[in-house]
Amino acid sequence: MLWLGEIFAIDICAYAVMTNHVHVVLHVNxxxxxxxxxxxxxxxxxxxxxxxxxxxxxxxxxxxxxxxxxxxxxxxxxxxxxxxxRFWEGRFKSQALLDEKALIAGMAYVDLNPVRANIAATPETSDHTSIQKRILSIQNNRQQPSELMPFVGHIKQEMPEGIPFPFKDYLELVDWTGRAMREDKPGFIDNQQPPILTRLDISEAQWHRLTQRFEKQFKCFAGQKSSFEKIKDCFNLNRMPPNLLAG
Known part of the structure; x- marks a missing residue:
């Protein structure tokens, strides 16, 4: 998959290779x-x-x-x-991620798959995932892996192409989300929210709904209602899909 990403005009944002299926978040460049x-x-x-x-x-x-x-x-x-x-078009179930909220929720959902399946205890010990690859690359080379779409920091003018969040914030967010949703383990949620939740204005209830049942919540599109309004004419859609975020 990483090799194909080097050939196609596709940026790989997140992936998790499970025992009998794979999850990916892709950007068509x-x-x-x-x-x-x-x-x-x-x-x-x-x-x-x-x-x-x-x-x-x-x-x-x-x-x-x-x-x-x-x-x-x-x-x-x-x-x-x-x-x-034509990277995987038509062969696999997919949803379009319409905005930054949907992107980061989809990535967290994918990166936490091994933890949710009780295959790994933490994201950094989750083999065959993008988050483990990013962590190992940072630890070994202090650089982001070239095979994956990079985190480029906060949204600003003339920013390089990439995921518009700091990688540190994303790590804290994934770890916080994983702790909060481990129903089979004792523990608690820290009262201090990760910066990215405040910045994107995602409530705790929204965040859990997004990351816990991402595929079931969103059939073809994921994002805010305002984002859907911008693209609906391109797909000749008149009806608002269910379960879009407010905003």
Missing amino acids: LRQSEQWSMEEVITRWHRLYKGVPLSHRYLNGDRFSPAEEKILMTLVEQWRETLTC
């Missing part, structure tokens, strides 16, 4: 694919498939007739679209 040159598209495509004689000739620097060039350009645009929109 349309802007990235639009900026790919013809050579970049062909090179990425050849990492997955054999390509065609014309594509190999192009990389070898051969000359083309106008007709050959037109055929190759058509193929490359088809490949560009496939490398942008």
